[in-house]
Amino acid sequence: MISKLQAAALAAVVTLPLALSGTAQAGATFDGVKQKGYVQCGVNLGLYGFSAPDDKGKWTGLDVDVCRAVAAAMFGDAEKVKYTPLSAQQRLPALQSGEVDLLSRNTTRTLTRDTANGLNFAPTNYYDGQGFMVSAKLGLKSAKQLNGATVCVLPGTTTEQNVADFFRANKMNFKPVVIEKNEELHKAFFAGRCDALTSDASQLAAIRAAETSNPNDFLILPELISKEPLSPAIRQGDEEWTNLVTWAFYAMVQAEEKGITSETVDAAMTSPDPDVKRLLGVTAGNGKALGVEENWAYNIVKQVGNYGQSYERNVGAGSKLKMPRGQNALYTEGGIMYAPPLK
Amino acid sequence: MSKLVQALNSARVRGWLYQALFLSATVALGWYLVSNTLTNLGTRGVATGFGFLEREAGFEIGESLIAYAASDTYLKALVAGLLNTLTVSAAAVVLASILGVAIGVARLSSNWMVGRFAAVFVETVRNVPLLLQLVVWYTIMNRLPSPREAMEVLPHIFLSNRGLKFPVFVEHPGHGWAFLALILGIAAALAVVRYGRRHRETTGKPFPTLPVALAAVSLPPVAVFLVSGAPFAFDVPVLTGFNFEGGASVSPEFTALLIGLSVYTAGFIAEIVRSGILAVPHGQTEAGLALGLSPAHILRLVILPQALRVIVPPLTSQYLNLTKNSSLAVAIGYPDLVSVTNTSANQTGQVVEAVAMMMLVYLVISLLIAGFMNWYNQKLALVTR
Numbered sequence: 178m179i180s181k182l183q184a185a186a187l188a189a190v191v192t193l194p195l196a197l198s199g200t201a202q203a204g205a206t207f208d209g210v211k212q213k214g215y216v217q218c219g220v221n222l223g224l225y226g227f228s229a230p231d232d233k234g235k236w237t238g239l240d241v242d243v244c245r246a247v248a249a250a251m252f253g254d255a256e257k258v259k260y261t262p263l264s265a266q267q268r269l270p271a272l273q274s275g276e277v278d279l280l281s282r283n284t285t286r287t288l289t290r291d292t293a294n295g296l297n298f299a300p301t302n303y304y305d306g307q308g309f310m311v312s313a314k315l316g317l318k319s320a321k322q323l324n325g326a327t328v329c330v331l332p333g334t335t336t337e338q339n340v341a342d343f344f345r346a347n348k349m350n351f352k353p354v355v356i357e358k359n360e361e362l363h364k365a366f367f368a369g370r371c372d373a374l375t376s377d378a379s380q381l382a383a384i385r386a387a388e389t390s391n392p393n394d395f396l397i398l399p400e401l402i403s404k405e406p407l408s409p410a411i412r413q414g415d416e417e418w419t420n421l422v423t424w425a426f427y428a429m430v431q432a433e434e435k436g437i438t439s440e441t442v443d444a445a446m447t448s449p450d451p452d453v454k455r456l457l458g459v460t461a462g463n464g465k466a467l468g469v470e471e472n473w474a475y476n477i478v479k480q481v482g483n484y485g486q487s488y489e490r491n492v493g494a495g496s497k498l499k500m501p502r503g504q505n506a507l508y509t510e511g512g513i514m515y516a517p518p519l520k
Numbered sequence: 521m522s523k524l525v526q527a528l529n530s531a532r533v534r535g536w537l538y539q540a541l542f543l544s545a546t547v548a549l550g551w552y553l554v555s556n557t558l559t560n561l562g563t564r565g566v567a568t569g570f571g572f573l574e575r576e577a578g579f580e581i582g583e584s585l586i587a588y589a590a591s592d593t594y595l596k597a598l599v600a601g602l603l604n605t606l607t608v609s610a611a612a613v614v615l616a617s618i619l620g621v622a623i624g625v626a627r628l629s630s631n632w633m634v635g636r637f638a639a640v641f642v643e644t645v646r647n648v649p650l651l652l653q654l655v656v657w658y659t660i661m662n663r664l665p666s667p668r669e670a671m672e673v674l675p676h677i678f679l680s681n682r683g684l685k686f687p688v689f690v691e692h693p694g695h696g697w698a699f700l701a702l703i704l705g706i707a708a709a710l711a712v713v714r715y716g717r718r719h720r721e722t723t724g725k726p727f728p729t730l731p732v733a734l735a736a737v738s739l740p741p742v743a744v745f746l747v748s749g750a751p752f753a754f755d756v757p758v759l760t761g762f763n764f765e766g767g768a769s770v771s772p773e774f775t776a777l778l779i780g781l782s783v784y785t786a787g788f789i790a791e792i793v794r795s796g797i798l799a800v801p802h803g804q805t806e807a808g809l810a811l812g813l814s815p816a817h818i819l820r821l822v823i824l825p826q827a828l829r830v831i832v833p834p835l836t837s838q839y840l841n842l843t844k845n846s847s848l849a850v851a852i853g854y855p856d857l858v859s860v861t862n863t864s865a866n867q868t869g870q871v872v873e874a875v876a877m878m879m880l881v882y883l884v885i886s887l888l889i890a891g892f893m894n895w896y897n898q899k900l901a902l903v904t905r
Contacts, residue, residue: 266862270871273564294869295565326762327682332850332863337579341590344580353580354773355863356853361655365853368662369681370772372762413565 207417207468210278215257218244219277222262225383226492226500227283227303236260240281242487243302243409243426245480247279250425250473255480265331269294272412279411279422283377285335286408299409299422300430302484303492304504304513306401307339308378310385313396315372320400324349329362329371331355339403340375363388373398377405379492379500386497421467428474430516431456432483434507439482442475455520463519474519484514557872572868573598579863581855583771594864601860602881608777608854609843609885615782616842617835620789627794638790645787651848654780658852661772667763676756678764683771685757685764694748701740708740709733773854777846785842789835796831797823828900836893840886847882857881 210216220228220240228238236258245255261277272280273295283305284290286298309320309328317323320343330337332355344351354371356362363384366374374381378401385392409426411419432438435453437445445453454460457475464471481487488505489495506512527533561568573595580590584600585607627638645653662681665671670680678685689695716729757767800823808818849856858878865874 266866266871269869273561273566289867289869292565293567295561325760325765332859332866335867337863338590338867341578341580345590351580353582353855354853355582355855355859357850357859357862361658361851362853364659365662368659369666370662414563 204415204417206275206278206412206415207421210251210418214252215259216244216248216251217261217276217278218247218258219261219263219268219271219280219282220244221282222264224283224380225387226379226496226498227383228260228262228281237491239303239487239491240283240407240409242429242481242491243281243299243422244279246425246429246477247422249476249480250421250428250467250469253470253472253476255476269296272296272410275412278418279409281409283380283407284410285405286410287335290410295413296410297413297419299411299419300426301406301408302426303379303407305377305379305405305407307336307375307403307405308381308401309373309375309398310366310381310395311373311398312369313394317396317398320398320402321347321349323351323373325351326372327352327354327370329354329356329366329374331359331362331376332357335403335405336376343402377407379498382498382500386499417468421469424463424467424519425473425477426484427516427519428456428477429481429484429487430507430514431519432474432478433485433514434509434516437478437483438486439479442478446475452519561872567870568873569870570873572864572870572873575868577864577867579867581860582853583774583855594868597860597864598857598877601855601857604855604860605843605846605849605857606885608774608781608849608856609846612778612781612785612842612846613839615778616785616789616838619782619786621793623786623790624793624797627790628797642787642790645783646791650780650784650845651851653784654776654848654852657776657780658772661776664772667759670759670764676754676767678757681772682763683769683775685767685769687754687756687766688768690753690755692748694745697748698741698745701744702737705737705740708736712736771854773849773852776852777849777854781842781845784845785838788838788841792831792834792838793827796827799830800826825900829897829902832893832897832900836890836897839889839893843885843889844882 218241220236220238223229224238224240226238228236228240231237241258241260244258244260248257249255251257261271263271263277263280263282268280268282268284269290271277280296281302283303286301290296291298309323311317311323323344328340328351330340330353337353337355340351340353354365356365363374365371367388374384376384378397381397385395385397389395409422411422431452432442435445435450435456437453437456442457446457446459448454448457451460455463457478458464458471458473461471464473467473470476482490485507488502492498492500493502502510502512504512505514508515528537558568574593576591577594577597578590579597581588581597581600583604585603586596586600588596588600623638623641626634627642629635629638661683664679664681667678667680667682670678670685673679676687712733713729716727716732719725719727755766755768757764757769759765804822804826805818808822813821846856847858850859850862853859861874861878865871868874
């Protein structure tokens, strides 16, 4: 009974809190989080590399690290996070209604979400793009050869629209097969119901790594048909909270740029570099401006690591996904990850 | 004063008073919930209203009865989804009824094998969750060979994991006229049935209703088809590239959902039919035999009219359940109303409106089915003379 349950749950999730809760106030989220002593973080139901429970039941992933960084900045303890696993459909209502304080769930930043849906976005923590995975047996070289293909799509994302746009722009036809449950969708694709599976390239790599016996039987076509800047989201109307989430992430990027890792951060406290001094709170000011302790960024780097460490551990060379850094490398290394000055 | 007290003590006045109080409390609560939701959505900067229905949908739908493309509006996408829901529900209601009646009667059979088989079928399908059954059917569909190795079950009819592909007549205006003739034929057949019944009731003599009615249905469209000069050319499915081109097809998603819903509901209908037949006292059968009626006549003229009075009310609930269960389509990728609405809700972010519309549509469909079945039930009801 998924759909009916889900519809009911959706209706309940959406209407009840909205119907019963009072009006939001400026700073309410920031103060609320501080008071209750933990961050309620909305994450994926289970997407390997981004947010998934490990074999001990502990949530790990690139998106989870954002939640942990915010908790480290606010409380000096990255463990002060409670996770709410959310489906693609539930995620926006859960954030809008106040069920979660922060949504770090591979969510694409779009104009509609930033405006009409009442959300704000923190900086992008993963630059992704939608691609196609096909069976290597088909001998395809390009997504432009997919005319007439049947394509398996997961609903509840920008994916359905992107694939329609791509085929329209190239004057090609396709038939979508839209299945709500990830496992069923992947089963249908691997059984040959569809010629191609479309999703964000990172997810395709995760699916290929986790669900095939021989990953070389499947090919991810080179074209990326969309821009998917996956970004943490917060509700509109609390600038303090938006600032904290934004700069908690920038601190991770800045730490990587300065070569500070969780292992070297203690030694870096004595660094003569004024940028490092400001980042780690040796020179005071940033913490007061954000409304947290001065050693907020030290705690992030010490407990969560810098952005590069988080990337390698979760989706990069140190993980099963083996995603190259690509656009997600620092701007100094050919990517577009760039933190504004922390001063 | 005493009049007021007297009025308040009257059961009728008090009844009205309580009802009025209850009604106003309900309305007030509903109004509070709606207005508070709107206010809170407003303060959070979330867009509300149904304006999004006019915007371009921008996503494709796998199968649709009406011509739909990504450049059409959300409204048209929702209509396409609704039609898909209605198609699969209507087909499944017919199939489930036929299968259910057959199994229900079979369970009463004096043949041990037939009776046991029907019992095992009923107990199995009734006691396994529908979602699981759908997934099983869909998995079976997906295990069929790929289009390039499709089975040619009959000449030019291909079965593969992309569905069943079959030839159709090349389009011609003659088809429209033949269809019109078919409708007239159905009307004629209904008149024949009516006449046959009156003939039997007034003269007591049987009338060959079935053959005459069949002829009335089938002859006119065939005659019109031949006269209109519609060509006998077929649009034959041919394998090109990824898939078959030409011909018509039934998708695996539709097939899996149709079979799953029909089989599941047939299990319940079979029990309803069985209980309905058992509700007619055995003396009725014996009386029919004593009058010299054949077993077929006894079933049709004596048992069924009485059994249907017991069968129809619970059957209505089964039809309603079937229609609502069709929303499980999202699990196996059939683009029904829920699937299309979910996508629309996600793209626009207007979940409250989308869920409200879905609820309203299912409510209307269910009320229509219930209304029709109640009408039919009243028609069947015992007329006391």
